[in-house]
Amino acid sequence: MDILLTRWGDRNGPGRRHECRRGTHECARHKRRFSRDLLRIDNSWMRFLLLWTSMSVLLAQSNNMIRVIAFGAHPDDCDIRAAGTAALFQAAGAAVKFVSVTNGDAGHQNMHGAELAARRLAEAKESARRLGIEYEVLNNHDGELLPTLEVRKQIIRQIRQWNADIVLAPRPNDYHPDHRYTGVLVQDAAYMVVVPHLIPEVPALRKNPVFLYYEDNFQRPNPFRPDIAVSLDAVIDKKIDALDSHVSQFYEWLPWVDGRLAEVPADLVERKAWLKRARTRAINAGVRASLVKWYGSEKGNAAKYYEAFEICEYGVQPGEARIRELFPMLRN
Numbered sequence: 001m002d003i004l005l006t007r008w009g010d011r012n013g014p015g016r017r018h019e020c021r022r023g024t025h026e027c028a029r030h031k032r033r034f035s036r037d038l039l040r041i042d043n044s045w046m047r048f049l050l051l052w053t054s055m056s057v058l059l060a061q062s063n064n065m066i067r068v069i070a071f072g073a074h075p076d077d078c079d080i081r082a083a084g085t086a087a088l089f090q091a092a093g094a095a096v097k098f099v100s101v102t103n104g105d106a107g108h109q110n111m112h113g114a115e116l117a118a119r120r121l122a123e124a125k126e127s128a129r130r131l132g133i134e135y136e137v138l139n140n141h142d143g144e145l146l147p148t149l150e151v152r153k154q155i156i157r158q159i160r161q162w163n164a165d166i167v168l169a170p171r172p173n174d175y176h177p178d179h180r181y182t183g184v185l186v187q188d189a190a191y192m193v194v195v196p197h198l199i200p201e202v203p204a205l206r207k208n209p210v211f212l213y214y215e216d217n218f219q220r221p222n223p224f225r226p227d228i229a230v231s232l233d234a235v236i237d238k239k240i241d242a243l244d245s246h247v248s249q250f251y252e253w254l255p256w257v258d259g260r261l262a263e264v265p266a267d268l269v270e271r272k273a274w275l276k277r278a279r280t281r282a283i284n285a286g287v288r289a290s291l292v293k294w295y296g297s298e299k300g301n302a303a304k305y306y307e308a309f310e311i312c313e314y315g316v317q318p319g320e321a322r323i324r325e326l327f328p329m330l331r332n
């Protein structure tokens with residue numbers, strides 16, 4: 001004969017102890033109390049989580065550090081478009097986070113699924129280590145991203161928790177559906193990050209961030225406009241070092257897609273030099289004019305490497321003085 005005493009029975013004291021000669025599975029009274037007990041544990045864990053989230057957001061909001069969050073569809077996209085600018089922000093004392101909206105589990109010719117996702121997460125973490133920034137990979141499938149309410153809420157939480165001053169994202173007219181929908185999702189979050197009753201467990205921002213688009217070559221419906229151009233001459237090798245972390249992409253998958261796998265050098269030093277040649281581009285007239293605007297004629301005309309950004313119409317619209325406040329590398 002066994003007498004079952006559940007934990008709630010002990011905690012509630014002998015006066016409320018319920019003894020039973022049947023198992024909990026057969027005793028309705030036990031089952032009811034056991035469920036209530038589980039609910040109490042869930043509630044207290046939830047309260048702790050909410051308190052912890054609120055405290056970390058308030059802490060982030062309490063200092064004046066410039067805070068930058070960049071979104072990419074895959075765990076190398078932010079690196080391609082903004083690793084150099086991230087390195088300059090990091091050197092100036094800003095807090096930088098890269099977020100990949102999918103886990104990249106379809107981006108390889110030989111590997112896929114959980115094995116590839118784990119490899120790409122490790123590559124992203126290595127890139128973050130080399131840049132001195134944070135990197136988070138969200139567990140949405142590669143190649144299947146849709147602009148759903150669920151993913152929009154993931155993005156809103158990320159921007160709020162980071163207390164972002166600057167949000168970077170692709171334009172929503174990219175060739176790749178994951179890139180395109182990442183652009184849409186960030187646009188859809190652009191106003192909602194300040195609405196307190198939406199996702200109330202993560203405090204809403206009191207000020208709307210500046211939203212910026214990465215550079216791309218797409219011409220329709222309108223070409224990219226280089227509102228801000230950042231010279232990377234001081235950090236180009238650091239950017240290439242960050243890209244070099246994504247071995248599965250830059251030395252395997254992307255060359256395979258392009259039919260150029262045989263061109264990738266086997267030697268580790270040679271392949272990094274090859275990557276630098278492949279990943280730097282000539283400076284067009286629009287970008288050159290933007291570099292001259294931000295750096296002056298001498299330095300702007302001398303710049304060899306750059307990243308450029310377009311100001312999104314959503315979010316706060318910064319003037320030139322505010323842009324120089326937000327981008328310490330543009331202060332002359």
Ligand SMILES: [Zn+2]
Nearest residue numbers: 073074077179
């Ligand atoms: Zn991508």
